[in-house]
Amino acid sequence: MSAVVLGAGMHPWGKWGRPFTEYGVAAARAALRDADLAWTDVQYVVGAGTIRNGYPGFVAGATFAQAMGWSGARIASCYAACASGAQALDIARTRILAGLCDVAMVVGADSTPKGFFKPVGGDRPDDPDWLRFRLLGATNPAYFALYARRRMALYGDTAEDFAAVKVKNALAGSLNDNARYRRTVTAGQVLDSPMVADPLRLMDICATSDGAAALVLASEDFARRHGARGPVRLAAVSTVTPSFPDTVLGLPDFATDSTAAVPPPERTFRASIAHAAYEEAGLGPGDLSFAEVYDLSTALELDWVEEIGLCPPGEAGKLLRAGDTSLGGRIPVNPSGGLASFGEAVPAQAIAQVCELTWQLRGRAGSRQITGARVGLAANQGLFGHGSAIIATT
């Protein structure tokens, strides 16, 4: 028994300046059309929350349910930073697997301000996210840059390698109607863009965007009765936390855990996220047809390629340079164009990754279709240790 995806929908990503609810409703309606269901067929709705839209963002489930028209459906709202969408999906899937409902809707949407993400406002010295800005000025890109520089020192990666990730993802994004950035770019353009956090430049770092994504999930029985042919199955949803001691400095922390008493765990946090998904699905990296990973920066995509097990640590650059991770390559990574092409709309992005898995696995990804796609993995990571990985199969 598994939960299946009956419908996937998005609102195109960009800077539209409208309320997040509008984007969410547009995505939800698109997912319902795709599933050939009415809103009133949905028994359970989960809204992935956003802190940037005030109270309606915190209680996103109710906000979307009201905007769609109160239907009496059961409801949940969840906030887990960048993992919000994956957690929302986990909640809906678990309800279905428990037999408590047949049809569930998962929606995430955001309207973001321009520039760096900032902490919640006010004077908040008890909030580590506020403190990292106040004491150090440590923005999100600063953390991505620490990882990027570490790759350069450990593995000899170069700024040209990082630029090549952007070139690859921009090419894929140019084939995606929902992507915000539809232009291909050259390595020269990336390398000429302004330095933001050395060694990362403006075009190495994903922008903040408005956007939305939604999924209609159902039980296999319902899908069969509904006449769905070969629906995409959710084989695993990983929501693991790190194992102590977490030795890679994570957003928004000032320090790692100490290894004074306990040696580091076998896997880094990011690697453990993917590992838990593989265990749950009974699959391994060798089974993947493609992966969507969290390219908050170009260099971070290379970390993820290693941490989801596509190659040993330090060798993602080699895969990239061989074209293995490009569309048409051996194991395409971020065929959607990734965050490089979409930008961040936090509660929507993990859901958007699963939309791409769905379209690819159905063989309906248009000109970016991966031939014979059978198994896809989507991985990301939420602030303060929210793991997020999803494996979908045909």
Add this chain to the structure above:
Amino acid sequence: MDAPVIDGWFTVDGGTAHLLGTRCADCRTVCFPPRTGFCPNPRCAGENLAETRLSRRGTVWSYTNACYPPPTPFVAAEPYTPVTLAAVELAEEGIVVLGQVKDLTVEELHVGMELELTWGPLADGPPVWMWGRP
């Protein structure tokens, strides 16, 4: 010295800066920032976390800078000069601690080099710990 930007995370003693962490009396796990209540080691029931001064020298785990002024609540100097940041690994504690870097640019840093704890003022006055040349 003005009052530090945050209480209890570092001290300047006779002109020498020290980061203040906690050490679990039961399993010896060290924490920075200092912690109250319970040891973070999931297999330790320790509740006796004593203040400890962290090693003052460590090696660079990684580093970067902020080429654009960070947003509030950071207070940027005017004119703005890029803030340098380093994550420094302290061998004895087995911990990596992030901090601003004093008087060094990214061109002068490399992974593995040794830095020493110092301190300096934020643009609006209060002192904060910083990593500097030994």
